[in-house]
Amino acid sequence: MSDVLNPPQDEAVEPTLALKSRSKVIAVTSGKGGVGKTFVSANLAAALAKRGLRVLVLDADLGLANLDVVLNLYPKITLHDVFTGKSKLEDAIYKAPGGFSVLLAGSGMVEYSRLAPEVRDDFLRIMESLVPNYDIVLLDTGAGISDVVLFAVSMASEVLLVATPEPTALTDAYATIKVLGAQQKRQRIRVVINQVARTGDGNAITTQLQQVLDRFVNKDSEHPLKLIHMGDIPADPAVRQAIMKRQLLGQSDPGCPAALAMTQLASKVESAVIKHGA
Amino acid sequence: MIRLSDLRLDDARALLEHDPSSELPAADASPVVYMQSILDGLCELSLRDPLTGLSNRRHFNHLLNREIEAVARSGESVLLLMLDIDHFKKVNDTYGHHAGDLVLQAVSKCLETCVRPMDTVSRFGGEEFAAILPNCPSSFGLVVAERIREAVSGLAITVSPTETIRVTISIGGAYAPEWVRSTQELWTERADEQLYRAKSAGRNCVFIEEQRGVAVSADEKGMLFGHHLFGDPASGGVDDDVSNSAVAGSEMNRAN
Known part of the structure; x- marks a missing residue:
């Protein structure tokens, strides 16, 4: 916390904007769809905002964005309109109920899912102008590994991978980790396990993933991949209720176990960004 | 509403008549049924290679x-x-x-x-x-x-x-x-x-072409679902016992 209030000395030596921006960006991704990636993004953002941080969630799931559904927020202006010159960027940024800002790609942007170079440039330009206004930017990516996801992840200094203990979700998470390691030479991926039955299950899963990585991927790699377990979100009936109500956990049931887990996750994410940023 | 008699369907009919696998709609079919089968027939034709009958x-x-x-x-x-x-x-x-x-x-x-x-x-x-x-x-x-x-x-x-x-x-x-x-x-x-x-x-x-190393192999899956995962969390996740993992792995496969 004190780091946020008192930025380190070397902050005065201006790093390039790109690098400085990058350090604040966290990509939230998952192998398989349906593991709660967007739900985690939104609730994590709210928990970070509660800690006094200025948070933006950028829904970069250009193919099938659904942050709006989770937040019960239906903005008329999306990134699509900014790209096409119909609207100004400022008008596309909305205040979400949890005290953070959101910028939606727009569900109709399927044509961008192949990501032409112009779109990349637009995206980068927008990121560069946005990031200085925030302490943390969460990029909610699409599921799987499309070039859009890889591109979104490449703009982030940290990757937060959301998985569940379910076997297919885990296989997909493992495949995603391999791709990120191979294609982006990433050495650090942060893992959060959603819907765990018992405390400690998530940590065991991350350990297991790490062991498989060590044996099959890291053994002859020059840039070994290290997984960092960031926490478990317990399977909690309150989550379903919040989703049904289209509310954040902080609104519908602030004291529930999942909400507490989000708070802990937020604290870890905050120190991660500050420690590895700048 | 469009009336069938206003449409010039002769070309479409001729195309479908010449195609042995197409069936022309009955003359007494309702206009909707008639149009639908003409359109279906044309779609079918537009997707098929005329010589071999394969997809085009x-x-x-x-x-x-x-x-x-x-x-x-x-x-x-x-x-x-x-x-x-x-x-x-x-x-x-x-x-x-x-x-x-x-x-x-x-x-x-x-x-x-x-x-x-x-x-x-x-x-x-x-x-x-x-x-x-x-x-x-x-x-x-x-x-x-x-x-x-x-x-x-x-x-x-x-x-x-x-x-x-x-x-x-x-x-x-x-x-x-x-x-x-x-x-x-x-x-x-x-x-x-x-x-x-x-x-x-x-x-x-x-x-x-040899596949790039992204695929998750059977060995990797075996180890991934080997042990600890749904087992006793108290056992931690530090030991690396292959024999345990083989047993639990086969149970996992059956569960699937």
Whole structure:
């Protein structure tokens, strides 16, 4: 916390904007769809905002964005309109109920899912102008590994991978980790396990993933991949209720176990960004 | 509302009448039924190659795009084969174009019988074909392609009352990179490269691109679901006992 209030000395030596921006960006991704990636993004953002941080969630799931559904927020202006010159960027940024800002790609942007170079440039330009206004930017990516996801992840200094203990979700998470390691030479991926039955299950899963990585991927790699377990979100009936109500956990049931887990996750994410940023 | 009598449907009718597999709607059908069957018939025609009855290039493009989306989302293993009849020009030059057409038809029929109903064989152009094989595990690809190659080389194609000829086929294949949203161009280009290798290697053979190391192998899955996962969290996750993992792994597989 004190780091946020008192930025380190070397902050005065201006790093390039790109690098400085990058350090604040966290990509939230998952192998398989349906593991709660967007739900985690939104609730994590709210928990970070509660800690006094200025948070933006950028829904970069250009193919099938659904942050709006989770937040019960239906903005008329999306990134699509900014790209096409119909609207100004400022008008596309909305205040979400949890005290953070959101910028939606727009569900109709399927044509961008192949990501032409112009779109990349637009995206980068927008990121560069946005990031200085925030302490943390969460990029909610699409599921799987499309070039859009890889591109979104490449703009982030940290990757937060959301998985569940379910076997297919885990296989997909493992495949995603391999791709990120191979294609982006990433050495650090942060893992959060959603819907765990018992405390400690998530940590065991991350350990297991790490062991498989060590044996099959890291053994002859020059840039070994290290997984960092960031926490478990317990399977909690309150989550379903919040989703049904289209509310954040902080609104519908602030004291529930999942909400507490989000708070802990937020604290870890905050120190991660500050420690590895700048 | 549109009245049927206002539409000029003669061309469409003529097209469908000339196509042996199309069925024209009954004259006394209701206007909606009539129009629907005309449209269905035209759609069907627009997706099929008239000579061989296979999917045409347009249909192929559509199906390939669909597979690309499926692969990106599900990580399914999908194989694309490009197949080209060897020395086809010689057939045309020696026996005439009618013989060439008969060869194309016989090979097409053979290709279709070599694959599963869920697979699609298309005429890509000239004597080149493309096959999309969804849900085709990497260990099966070469077997399937070899089966196709052998079946084609075993065909005796009668091109005239006195002449029977044999042809061979070269095959190149490439898997969609799992989890990655590829593009049509990139994917067909990779399969084409392998086809080129097959041609350079003397034809009548199969080359399939080695998959990039993204796929999760059976060994990796075995270890992933080996132990600790649903077991006692108190056991931590530090030991690395392979025998434990094998036992728990087989239980996991049964559960699946």
